[in-house]
Amino acid sequence: MKVHLIAAGKFHDIDFARLELLKLLAERPQIRTSVAADYGDLASLAAADLLITYTCDLMPDGLQQVAALEAFLARGGRWLALHGTNATLRFGADGVVDTPDEVPAFTRMLGTRFAGHPPIAPFKVFVTRGDHEITQGLRDFRVEDELYLTHRTAEIDVLLHTSFTGRCDEFRDADWDEAEVPVLYERKVGEGRVLYLTLGHCRGHYDLQPVSAFWPHPQRCAWNYPVFHELLRRAIGWGLPHAA
Structure with a gap:
């Protein structure tokens, strides 16, 4: 079974997330994984059964890459799709972050567009649908992470939610x-499906450059919680x- 993993982007400890x-x-010995740092490896995407993306401020580069995702x-x-896959960040002259919809065909596929988050803090996650294979048997839980706020760009079926x-x-x-x-x-989407999980922020000492030269407190957030794994x-x- 073939998986294509894209792990890249800004302001996160991408190496940590990629390794995890x-x-x-690797717990499933029948899986073979290709790894990329952008959406340009179209051959690996075309061969894959599952695409996993852990990115931030990384969009497909041009119509060919968007079309390849649509075909997939x-x-x-x-x-x-994990955490910041749907995020575009543009820093204004006043230091405030804009989140423009620069590749609407991409965010339409994903179903949401990142718009912001409050400071990292604990919040409660509620099971919206307990009859889905991903959520069956789960109970509501608390987690400390970035609470991602998004605008919907298409119809989605919410399985877990919080409020803010x-x-x-x-x-x-x-x-x-x-x-x-x-x-x-x-x-x-077509014959395929997108599963989006917004949890999973992580950051090391040097991941905010050039905004900040050194981040004093490494963050692992949901990666510290068994429920996230x-x-x-x-x-x-x-x-x-x-393959189950």
């Missing part, structure tokens, strides 16, 4: 009052149902 995901994939989903491929009322002062889209903030959702294991199984 590869360790989880159209033929029945499954895409596990307040401000995200670092982001242009600052004021929020949301009773249902998607944390995990599924979306059907359980969700990832289930998501890998979801991506390869015939």
Whole structure:
């Protein structure tokens, strides 16, 4: 079974996330994984059963790469999108972060577009649908992570959610009052499916350059929680149902 992992981007400890995901994939000996740092390896994507992306501020480069993702989903491929996959970050002259929709065909496939997050803090995650293979048997849980706030770009089926009322002062889209903030959702695209899990922030000492030369406190957030690893294991199984 072939998995294509894209792990790259800004302001996160991508090396840590890549290694943790590869360790989880290695638990299934029938999986063979290709690894890339952008969306340019079209041959590996075309051969894959499952695409996994852990990125931030990394978009497909041009129509050919967008079309390859569309073709992957159209033929029945499954895409596990993690954390900042849907994020575009542009720093304004005033230091506030804009999150423009620069590749709308991409965010339309994903079903959401990142818009901001409050400071990292504990929050409660609720099981929205307990009858799905990813959430069956799970209970509501608390986690300390970035609470991702998004705008929906297409129809999605929310499986886990949280809520948020307040401000995200670092982001242009600052004021929020949301009773249902998607944390995990599924979306059907063609014959394929997207599974998006917003948890999983991680950052080391040197990952905020050039914004900050040194980050004093490394962050692992949801990676410290067994429930997050359980969700990832289930998501890998979801991506390869015939390998379960």
